Amino acid sequence: MKRLIRRILSILLTLIVVSFAVFTMQSFSAGDSASYMISEEVGGAAADAYMKAMVPDDPFPVRYLSFLFSFLTGDWGRSVSGQDIAELITRKAGVTISLSFLSILLAVLIALPLSILSVRYSGLLRKAVSLSAVLIMAIPSFLTGFFLIIIFSAGLGLFPPAGYTSPSVSLLLWLRSLLLPSLTLALLHASLMIRIFRKALDENMSKPFTLSILAFGADRKSLVTQSALKPSLPVLYTLIASSLASAAAGSAVTESVFALPGIGSLLVSAALSRDARLSGIIVMLIALAVSVIYMLLECVLLAADPRTRREA
């Protein structure tokens, strides 16, 4: 219980720290964005007016509190191009959320069997799995995406190389347009999962509880799933949570490679068009989502692992 309360407190703390950081950086660079947004020919008056609109005269704490309040009440204002930010984000969030979950699902489907198999049949299979995991982690994820496009859409013609079909048009086309980007993220997550989860399996294979069953004459291969798997699962849950947390940022790159209209590509275009407000809102939303993910992880760990409950 204590741990849960601490997690909930840490969500609040994250919200306060991140919003404060975003707000401070925005205020300090307001002059910068003003001179970027308003060209010099228009003159200083327009730039001053822009500054006034961005940074009112109130004292700093008052401005921060009203900033935080309008963020919490969903009053997010308009982007540089004049669109309603709240509407923009709700329209695009679905793509990113489905991309993230699909990629985690694929990653677990890849990593779980491969980890178990490579502990069962160590040798050539284990080496091959390790090598491909190292290779995938050595190159940036957008390159993995390039190779997948070259193989699956240019070579085999199975998937579209880029673009997005809404699920309301066709569920099958929607899945097809999301599969390659999800696989790109999934390969990266899976490589990390295999490395760490397999290590946990290895460790639990040499723990006393496994060794004693082994001494009674049990088959070593079947012990991987029977004895080592369950105590290793909390590690997998933690990996799933951290992958999900990094998927939020990783989707920025993946969505741009595959031209998906999600939050990630929205953030990139906000960065390129110097939209301080839009990018600030997105950063705060992602930070909030990540800390909620970690709180959910804590709940799952408490439910799955009795050892964690004892300390509290």
Add this chain to the structure above:
Amino acid sequence: MKRRRLVGIIMIVLIALLSLLLASAGTAAGSERLLSPSLEHPAGTDTMGRDLAGRIAYGVLVSFSIALPVSVISILLGITLSFAFSVSGFPTIPFLMLSDTMKSLPPVLLALFLNALSGPGMLKLIVALTVGNVPNIARLCHSRMMVLRSDGPSLAALSMGVGRIKVFMTHMLPFLLPYLGTEAVSIFSASILTEASLSYLGCGVPPMIPSLGSILAEARPVMLSAPWMIAFPAVILALIGIALEMIISGSSETDTASH
């Protein structure tokens, strides 16, 4: 294990030296667009007719000159934090809670936000990458210092009235450095990947400086007709990544997968 680390280090040094020799931003030559690899242009030319080998070498140098300061600052930060953790009056738990909140701001996100505020820049990139690593460094140093602080030698020295700084330097720092070193190599590796991704998006190093990410971004539209534009930067990135991984996994004193 030691040999693997040595091979990794030699690979990195060779790549760096070769890049120093070859690096050039290249001059645009309209007539030589997208030439395939030849003796004159060992890696072919790009969409503007510039020699790709020189640009890739330049990009490697840019990557290294961003990743190196990030790793060095991270080590220094780690040493400072560890010393702070070794002082009993330091508010460790509140500090860790505060640094953990930054875990929800990965470097890519931070860099994109800074970019939205005031455009691309090398220094901004270094700041974003360093700040993004603070929570991990803090956690690592904290867990090491928990062990080292209650270790016999440091307790004995403290009880005999040896100064805090001296105890830290002689009984804690030498056992901390291998861990920080390994962490710094993985930070180096992660920084190169993040820099490439950000430059690919146009939010990394300024556009006029060649970088591996921006070369690959130029290659994206022509990747089927000019595969060498992807192949060479990809191979270099993979070689760097594998060499760094060999250094990390070859450092047998520390357990890299435990954190």
